[in-house]
Amino acid sequence: xxxxxxxxxxxxRPSSAVRAGRYVKDHLIYVYMALAIAYLMLPVAVMALFSxxxxxxxxxxxxxxxxxxxxxxxxxxxxxxxxxxxxxVVALISTIVATALGTLxxxxxxxxxxxxxxxxxxxxxxxxxTPEIVLGASLLTxxxxxxxxxxxxxNFVTIxxxxxxxxxxxxxxxxxxxxxxxxxHLEEAAMDLGANEWTTFWKVTFPIILPGILxxxxxxxxLSIDDYVITSFTAGRTNTFPIFIxxxxxxxxxxxxxxxxxxxxxxxxxxxxVATFIQGRQNRPPKVxxxxxxxxTPAAERALAPAAEA
Amino acid sequence: MGARQRxxxxxxxxxxxxxxxxxxxxxxxxxxxxxxxxxxxxxxxTGFTFSLGNWTTYVDALTRYQxxxxxxxxxxxxxxxxxxIIAYPLAYGIAFRGGRYKNVLLFxxxxxxFTSFLLRTQSWKIILxxxxxxxxPLKDLGFLPPEFRVxxxxxxxxxxxxxxxxxxxxxxxxxxxxKIDGRLVEAAKDLYAGPWRPxxxxxxxxxxxxxxxxxxLALSYDALVIGIIGALVGTIIGTFFVSESILRVVxxxxxxxxxxxxxxxFIPAMGDFVNAALLGNTQTRMIGNxxxxxxxxxxDYPTAAALSFILMAAILAMVAIxxxxxxxxxxxxxx
Numbered sequence: 001x002x003x004x005x006x007x008x009x010x011x012x013r014p015s016s017a018v019r020a021g022r023y024v025k026d027h028l029i030y031v032y033m034a035l036a037i038a039y040l041m042l043p044v045a046v047m048a049l050f051s052x053x054x055x056x057x058x059x060x061x062x063x064x065x066x067x068x069x070x071x072x073x074x075x076x077x078x079x080x081x082x083x084x085x086x087x088x089v090v091a092l093i094s095t096i097v098a099t100a101l102g103t104l105x106x107x108x109x110x111x112x113x114x115x116x117x118x119x120x121x122x123x124x125x126x127x128x129x130t131p132e133i134v135l136g137a138s139l140l141t142x143x144x145x146x147x148x149x150x151x152x153x154x155n156f157v158t159i160x161x162x163x164x165x166x167x168x169x170x171x172x173x174x175x176x177x178x179x180x181x182x183x184x185h186l187e188e189a190a191m192d193l194g195a196n197e198w199t200t201f202w203k204v205t206f207p208i209i210l211p212g213i214l215x216x217x218x219x220x221x222x223l224s225i226d227d228y229v230i231t232s233f234t235a236g237r238t239n240t241f242p243i244f245i246x247x248x249x250x251x252x253x254x255x256x257x258x259x260x261x262x263x264x265x266x267x268x269x270x271x272x273x274v275a276t277f278i279q280g281r282q283n284r285p286p287k288v289x290x291x292x293x294x295x296x297t298p299a300a301e302r303a304l305a306p307a308a309e310a
Numbered sequence: 311m312g313a314r315q316r317x318x319x320x321x322x323x324x325x326x327x328x329x330x331x332x333x334x335x336x337x338x339x340x341x342x343x344x345x346x347x348x349x350x351x352x353x354x355x356t357g358f359t360f361s362l363g364n365w366t367t368y369v370d371a372l373t374r375y376q377x378x379x380x381x382x383x384x385x386x387x388x389x390x391x392x393x394x395i396i397a398y399p400l401a402y403g404i405a406f407r408g409g410r411y412k413n414v415l416l417f418x419x420x421x422x423x424f425t426s427f428l429l430r431t432q433s434w435k436i437i438l439x440x441x442x443x444x445x446x447p448l449k450d451l452g453f454l455p456p457e458f459r460v461x462x463x464x465x466x467x468x469x470x471x472x473x474x475x476x477x478x479x480x481x482x483x484x485x486x487x488x489k490i491d492g493r494l495v496e497a498a499k500d501l502y503a504g505p506w507r508p509x510x511x512x513x514x515x516x517x518x519x520x521x522x523x524x525x526x527l528a529l530s531y532d533a534l535v536i537g538i539i540g541a542l543v544g545t546i547i548g549t550f551f552v553s554e555s556i557l558r559v560v561x562x563x564x565x566x567x568x569x570x571x572x573x574x575x576f577i578p579a580m581g582d583f584v585n586a587a588l589l590g591n592t593q594t595r596m597i598g599n600x601x602x603x604x605x606x607x608x609x610d611y612p613t614a615a616a617l618s619f620i621l622m623a624a625i626l627a628m629v630a631i632x633x634x635x636x637x638x639x640x641x642x643x644x645x
Contacts, residue, residue: 043433101329131581
């Protein structure tokens with residue numbers, strides 16, 4: 001087959017038709033990817049666009065006219081600044097606690113062989129496999145059962161409890177992925193050079209898994225600040241940003257909510273871009289050739305240097 | 311040395327203790343409490359009393375809300391199928407054609423998570439509006455009848471769910487595709503794996519048609535029309551995208567990712583109530599909507615707890631089957 005094709009002149013009809021067909025086939029996947037990503041980003045774009053809207057009534061669902069009003073006065077709706085503050089505080093505290101607890105679990109799971117690791121793995125997996133509504137509902141039943149009369153007060157604290165609970169598993173999974181690609185020889189080298197476990201952890205292990213921990217923290221933060229379903233069961237009268245959105249969805253979401261949503265999005269994207277940029281600079285030369293799947297060695301070597309000097 | 315060894319043996323448990331304790335107290339115990347609460351009778355004002363005789367709550371709940379359960383199952387399954395159709399080529403493209411833009415593309419897949427999903431769902435309400443930015447112009451031009459609507463129909467709810475969980479399907483598939491050794495595909499081609507022309511076209515048409523008819527019947531739309539659309543899409547995919555090397559090398563090797571992705575899509579999709587509440591109407595209520603209103607509006611804790619327990623048990627049974635097939639490690643690490 002190929003021999004016949006090779007003997008044909010390059011500009012003959014079948015070969016160019018085949019080439020055109022192959023071109024279309026090769027590039028169709030790019031068109032498809034572009035469409036799929038456009039589909040993913042479309043609602044985000046609409047949200048951002050409608051933050052510049054100036055709707056005549058309360059309902060911000062039809063384009064009326066361009067206005068910067070909401071951007072100039074982002075907290076111009078009663079209660080909005082309070083709920084945003086509550087959401088950010090909940091997200092910060094739950095991220096810190098869940099990241100700490102989850103990282104410890106990930107270390108235990110990857111580093112040690114111990115009885116009960118199977119059960120632990122299952123216990124980490126289960127909350128992610130449980131629908132959010134069941135997580136929230138079961139917490140509420142527990143609060144009701146404990147409280148009896150008077151009803152256990154669901155408030156800021158119960159929101160925090162719930163958010164830490166559902167974030168732990170995601171942190172474990174994210175940090176664990178980073179630990180799997182970890183070269184244990186680096187730690188052994190540090191120990192050989194006289195560092196004890198404590199020094200080795202802080203000077204070698206921690207800097208290497210730090211990107212994983214930061215990724216986990218970012219994930220935990222965005223899950224927490226966005227959570228509506230579980231929070232709606234555990235919030236009581238406390239309002240968070242998502243609960244505010246839900247409450248206003250029926251009468252019409254204020255334009256300011258779009259402004260804040262867009263701002264959160266831009267901050268998160270900016271954070272990731274900066275983090276990637278810094279990491280990219282750290283990891284640039286020299287390239288790891290023999291172990292393409294290993295953790296970037298240059299950073300590891302730099303991390304090891306102080307321990308080696310000690 | 312003995313004391314030191316004992317400490318070393320204890321280390322993993324000390325590391326685990328705080329986090330696991332948190333999960334035991336705020337995940338395991340509430341689940342048990344929920345099971346107990348489903349045997350309660352009474353109201354919030356008078357207090358609740360426990361009696362094993364209240365198992366009838368389960369029977370009542372199942373018979374009263376069987377249509378909502380069925381709807382959750384159908385919507386969840388439909389959304390999962392749609393997610394797979396969108397996600398697989400996307401993940402394939404990123405893994406094999408992404409080149410140096412791989413990370414940027416992956417970031418774009420998860421970027422929607424950085425916006426409130428309530429706001430994204432709200433955006434779909436704007437996009438799919440009866441006279442909104444898509445259907446308004448189409449109606450003005452006469453391509454669609456004026457009474458045509460997507461909002462407040464099952465299609466809107468399923469589209470919303472599929473949209474929300476698309477990244478959960480894409481990422482695990484990407485992870486498993488990424489692991490595939492490119493040399494295997496080359497080897498398959500060296501061994502005369504070709505474009506699979508007639509087979510791909512025929513197979514694609516049949517599968518697409520069947521999926522279309524299934525979706526159409528399940529959602530009580532015109533099964534013939536949806537079936538024809540499905541068959542057309544299937545023909546295009548089968549003819550242009552599916553080759554023998556994809557079918558017999560890439561697809562089998564990526565199955566763990568496909569299973570993990572379907573699970574991560576199907577589970578939250580089944581429990582979802584936000585899309586049904588914002589994009590649907592009273593005829594699209596899912597079991598999540600019932601649980602939420604029983605709990606938060608009616609304070610009917612026993613029924614709500616029973617419903618939640620049934621939902622959780624059904625899902626855990628499915629997860630257990632999946633985990634048996636694949637191993638828990640594969641499922642959890644694919645995320």
